[in-house]
Amino acid sequence: MPVDPAAHAAPDDAGVTRAPATATAPPLTTSARSKEVRAFAVMDIVARVAQLRAAGEDVISLCVGEPSQGAPAAVRARAAEVLTDGTDLGYCPAPGIEPLRAALREHYRRWYGLDIPLERFFITTGSSGAFLLSFLAAFDPGDRVALARPGYAAYKNILAAVGCEVVELDCGVAERFQPTVELLDAAQREAPLTGLMIASPANPTGTMIGAEQLEELADWCRRHGVRLISDEIYHGISFTDSKGECALAYDDDAVVISSFSKYWGMTGWRLGWAILPEDLADPVAALAGNVTLCAPVPAQHAAVEAFSEAAYAEAEVAVAGYAAARQYVLDAVPELGWTDLAPADGAFYMYANIDDVLGPYANATEWCAALLEQERVALSPGLDFDTVNGDQAVRLSLAVGPEATFEALQRIKRFQARLAAAEA
Numbered sequence: 001m002p003v004d005p006a007a008h009a010a011p012d013d014a015g016v017t018r019a020p021a022t023a024t025a026p027p028l029t030t031s032a033r034s035k036e037v038r039a040f041a042v043m044d045i046v047a048r049v050a051q052l053r054a055a056g057e058d059v060i061s062l063c064v065g066e067p068s069q070g071a072p073a074a075v076r077a078r079a080a081e082v083l084t085d086g087t088d089l090g091y092c093p094a095p096g097i098e099p100l101r102a103a104l105r106e107h108y109r110r111w112y113g114l115d116i117p118l119e120r121f122f123i124t125t126g127s128s129g130a131f132l133l134s135f136l137a138a139f140d141p142g143d144r145v146a147l148a149r150p151g152y153a154a155y156k157n158i159l160a161a162v163g164c165e166v167v168e169l170d171c172g173v174a175e176r177f178q179p180t181v182e183l184l185d186a187a188q189r190e191a192p193l194t195g196l197m198i199a200s201p202a203n204p205t206g207t208m209i210g211a212e213q214l215e216e217l218a219d220w221c222r223r224h225g226v227r228l229i230s231d232e233i234y235h236g237i238s239f240t241d242s243k244g245e246c247a248l249a250y251d252d253d254a255v256v257i258s259s260f261s262k263y264w265g266m267t268g269w270r271l272g273w274a275i276l277p278e279d280l281a282d283p284v285a286a287l288a289g290n291v292t293l294c295a296p297v298p299a300q301h302a303a304v305e306a307f308s309e310a311a312y313a314e315a316e317v318a319v320a321g322y323a324a325a326r327q328y329v330l331d332a333v334p335e336l337g338w339t340d341l342a343p344a345d346g347a348f349y350m351y352a353n354i355d356d357v358l359g360p361y362a363n364a365t366e367w368c369a370a371l372l373e374q375e376r377v378a379l380s381p382g383l384d385f386d387t388v389n390g391d392q393a394v395r396l397s398l399a400v401g402p403e404a405t406f407e408a409l410q411r412i413k414r415f416q417a418r419l420a421a422a423e424a
Helices: 042-054 073-082 098-112 126-138 153-161 181-190 211-224 278-291 297-307 309-336 364-375 402-423
Strands: 121-124 144-149 165-170 195-199 227-231 255-259 272-275 349-353 393-397
Touching: 042 364, 073 297, 073 309, 098 121, 098 297, 121 126, 121 278, 126 153, 126 227, 126 255, 126 272, 126 278, 144 153, 144 181, 153 165, 153 195, 165 181, 181 211, 195 211, 211 227, 297 309, 309 349, 309 402, 364 393, 364 402
Parallel strands: 144 165, 144 195, 195 227, 227 255
Antiparallel strands: 121 272, 255 272, 349 393
16 A cells, blocks of 8 residues: 555644655656757856956956946946935836936937837836847747847847747848848748847847848838837947937837947946837736836936936947957958958947868867967857857957957967967
8 A cells, every 4th residue: 555655744843744855746847948048158258257367367358248438427426326315216117217218218319310209118127128028028929030140149048938939040241140031031931920130230240230221121021010129239339320220210110129238338237128119018018017017226217317418428439449449350350360250330249250260179169268268368159149150150349448359369369370380
């Protein structure tokens, strides 16, 4: 006869009866969707950088997209004030405090000439929060959402986590690493798409979608009933005459997502925003009320100052530094022997193929690991951005500024010269 473990249980010191340790319980489960989310390979490099720096090593890290200048002075000063001046720092409405949303509305008038109703602005916990809320509101499990490859891995990871089918568009040199209507037509023939995720300037390539191409993509989405979601987090960091084309100028039903992290250098403040079409405003508000309640309120009050003239001026100084760093890389590419360099029109990244200079290393991940150990320079291997062809590519972040970028390039040249000499 089977033994009932509970029959032999005894009260513990608190008088609670517990089953014996030998009792078996049914196994716990994890979601299948979560298993589809890949960890960032570059985090191993980031961890190693931290170890080396803790040991006193001089490491130049070009592997993360974190502006070195930090938040504008006016934002920092306001942050200090709100802690002591009686500002209400409790929960705020889910869409965010009105002064910040009003400042954003004026920002879109200033940069794009767009007059967007205040109720469409939604402050989020970083752009990551905007992606999650927008994807949950716009898509159902099983919906097919297209995006460029190479691209920022968080797009497809979050989409996979919410049950969407990610359709990667193979965007290479011929496509300037950006989606085209021809690629969308091919994907649509396989099965109907529900969404298109674009980014301009893009991570990791820095390429931008011009007005004509964005109009074509927006028109394609309208004709096929496809939701357009545009990541515009790097707007303002541009090496062209445009700060970036806003998708709302071409499709009023698009979702625009951005953040204070890049142009204003406010990564740790965890503030982003979404501009939502009318049909998504209430669903996103309901989701946010359950998931985050609201974005960090002290940071919201401080971020209003990001739209001061002084803060814009500080951001432009940083952009000039990225431009100088970019030029150093462009000048070095012929000597480096890197190929298929993406035309970095904006953001602070350069993405290139290093297949011709891998030397004894099997792939870019091994090459980057060796570069870090030998020359104390950290780059991102391309596998995080392209699981098909990324093993032969690297991404450089110019966010450290021109001086550090120049020194890193000298070390990379020295590393590659040794590899070439060993093969000779």
